[in-house]
Amino acid sequence: MKFLQYLIVGILFGIIMTKSEAISWFRIQEMFRFQSIHMYGIIGTALAVGLVVTHAIKRFQLKTIDGDAIEIRDKNKSYFRYILGGTLFGLGWALSGACPGPMYTLLGNGFSIFVVVIVSAILGTFTYGVLRKYLPH
Amino acid sequence: MIEFIQQPWPWYVTGPMIALVMMTLLWLGGSFGVSSTMRTICSSVGAGKFVSFFDFDWKAQRWNLMFALGAIIGGFIASNWLMSPEPLQLSDATVAELLELGIPFNGGFLPDDLFSWESLKTGRGLFFLVGGGFLVGFGARWAGGCTSGHAISGLSNLQLPSLFAVIGFFAGGLIMTHLFFPLIF
Numbered sequence: 265m266k267f268l269q270y271l272i273v274g275i276l277f278g279i280i281m282t283k284s285e286a287i288s289w290f291r292i293q294e295m296f297r298f299q300s301i302h303m304y305g306i307i308g309t310a311l312a313v314g315l316v317v318t319h320a321i322k323r324f325q326l327k328t329i330d331g332d333a334i335e336i337r338d339k340n341k342s343y344f345r346y347i348l349g350g351t352l353f354g355l356g357w358a359l360s361g362a363c364p365g366p367m368y369t370l371l372g373n374g375f376s377i378f379v380v381v382i383v384s385a386i387l388g389t390f391t392y393g394v395l396r397k398y399l400p401h
Numbered sequence: 402m403i404e405f406i407q408q409p410w411p412w413y414v415t416g417p418m419i420a421l422v423m424m425t426l427l428w429l430g431g432s433f434g435v436s437s438t439m440r441t442i443c444s445s446v447g448a449g450k451f452v453s454f455f456d457f458d459w460k461a462q463r464w465n466l467m468f469a470l471g472a473i474i475g476g477f478i479a480s481n482w483l484m485s486p487e488p489l490q491l492s493d494a495t496v497a498e499l500l501e502l503g504i505p506f507n508g509g510f511l512p513d514d515l516f517s518w519e520s521l522k523t524g525r526g527l528f529f530l531v532g533g534g535f536l537v538g539f540g541a542r543w544a545g546g547c548t549s550g551h552a553i554s555g556l557s558n559l560q561l562p563s564l565f566a567v568i569g570f571f572a573g574g575l576i577m578t579h580l581f582f583p584l585i586f
Contacts, residue, residue, distance in 0.1 A: 269429055270464045274471015275478065277422045282479035284415030285489055288510040294495040296571075296578040302412050307552055309416025310423075314557030317424045328430040336427070339545060339555055339562040346562050349543025350551075350569020356536025357570060358577035359529045361511065363537060363548040364435040368469050370510070372476025377516050381534035388538025389439040393454035399543060 269329075281369045289361025296358055344400040356388075407485050423553055431464050434550035436541035438462075438469045502586040525585060544569060 284306055285291050295303035320326065321334050328334055357363055360381050362370060367385060371378040392399075423433035440455065441462040449456035488508025496506045504512045520526030541547040544566045546555060552570070555563025 266429075267464065267467045270426075270431065270467040271471040271474075273422060273425050273429070274468035275475040276471075277419075277468070278472040278475015278477075279479045279483065280410075280415055280418045280422065280475075281472065282476050283410040283483060284412065284419075285409070285510070286415070287476070288489060289512060289516070290489065290491050290495065290499070290506060290510070292574075293499060293578065294492055296574045297495055297498060299492040299494040299498075305412030306416040306419070307548075309413050310419040310553050311416075311556055313417040313420035314423055314553055315559075317420055317427075318557040321424075321427065326428075329428055330430060332430065334427050334430075336432075336554075336558055338558070339551075339560045341562060343562075343565055346544050346551075346565035347569045347572075349540045349545070350566040351540070351573040351576075352536050352569075353540025353544055353547065353566075354570040354573020354575075355577045355581075356533045356538075356540055356573070357548075358574040358582075359533030360537060361533075364439065364541065365472060365547075365549055367534070367537075368435070368472040369476035372473035372478075373480040373510070374477070375511060375516060377518055377520075377530065380521065380530050384531045384534030385436075385538030385541075386439045386442055388535035388540070389436075389542050390443050390448060390452070390455075390538075391535070392539045392542040393440075393443065393448065393452045396454050401543075 277365065278369045278372055281366055282373060287362060287366035287369050287373070292357065292361040342401055348400065403482075406483055409485050409487070409490070419553060420557070423549075423557070426468070429464075431468070432550075433554045434465075434546055435469065435472075436538070436547035436550065438465050439538055440542060441466060502582060504586070528585070540569075540573070 281287050286303065286306055291303055294300045318336060326334055364385065367378055367382050426433045441459045444455040444457060444459035491506055499506060507513055514520060515526060515529050521530060546566065551563040551566040556567065
């Protein structure tokens with residue numbers, strides 16, 4: 265039952281990502297060239313509503329469906345990992361035109377080549393795990 | 402009704418809907434962070450035996466794998482039944498600049514040349530598909546999250562680290578687009 269709920273939210277997410285065109289390599293290029301409000305509008309309005317939702321959850325101590333407190337954890341305070349990791353992520357984002365959510369969604373859209381992109385991203389994740397102790401955080 | 406859904410959805414509709422996805426995940430007891438699924442996948446195939454970073458109770462994260470599976474199914478549903486026959490309305494300036502690089506706009510989501518199995522046989526294709534995917538996976542884990550975890554969830558929670566991560570995302574994207582693309586193409 266629990267898994268079915270997450271599956272349904274995932275399906276809605278896949279539909280929204282497709283209909284928003286945020287899964288488009290062309291739209292990501294348009295964003296990095298500052299030539300349309302489209303992607304900034306999506307991220308901006310998501311953030312605006314997200315701010316209200318997150319604030320409301322904390323302010324009114326809203327509960328989950330099971331009656332537990334909703335836990336929104338703070339990120340670890342540091343700088344290196346966010347700037348350096350973020351920059352590598354951005355280099356890859358411009359190349360593949362997709363962050364992880366759109367990678368899955370594009371596969372569902374019938375672009376089978378995204379199997380290669382997803383496997384590469386998993387390999388990247390694994391490589392980070394191996395090298396983690398040598399990297400600044 | 403179906404025609405209504407099939408027309409393109411404006412950004413001021415889809416953006417808030419993404420926030421509602423985040424809210425629903427929190428309400429179910431999860432959280433909105435897609436790149437974490439890739440760490441979970443590594444762990445589920447036994448990477449924890451060799452690398453401590455993957456030695457955690459991955460079964461507690463199975464809900465996120467279901468979410469990712471849903472995203473695949475959602476993409477399938479949308480592409481088969483919910484799409485407008487009209488081409489994507491990309492800005493003329495982007496169309497012109499990409500054409501100069503030798504990437505014609507086809508009205509769809511992706512440039513055909515780069516995102517094909519044929520493309521894997523070329524160095525450029527490998528760089529975009531394998532290199533791009535690898536950097537996204539590596540960078541997301543180093544930064545502790547991707548667009549969903551930092552740009553949406555983290556910034557919504559006023560997390561300064563997420564702001565650094567998002568600045569990094571854009572720095573990397575701008576460097577690749579404006580410095581490296583002219584060299585690659």
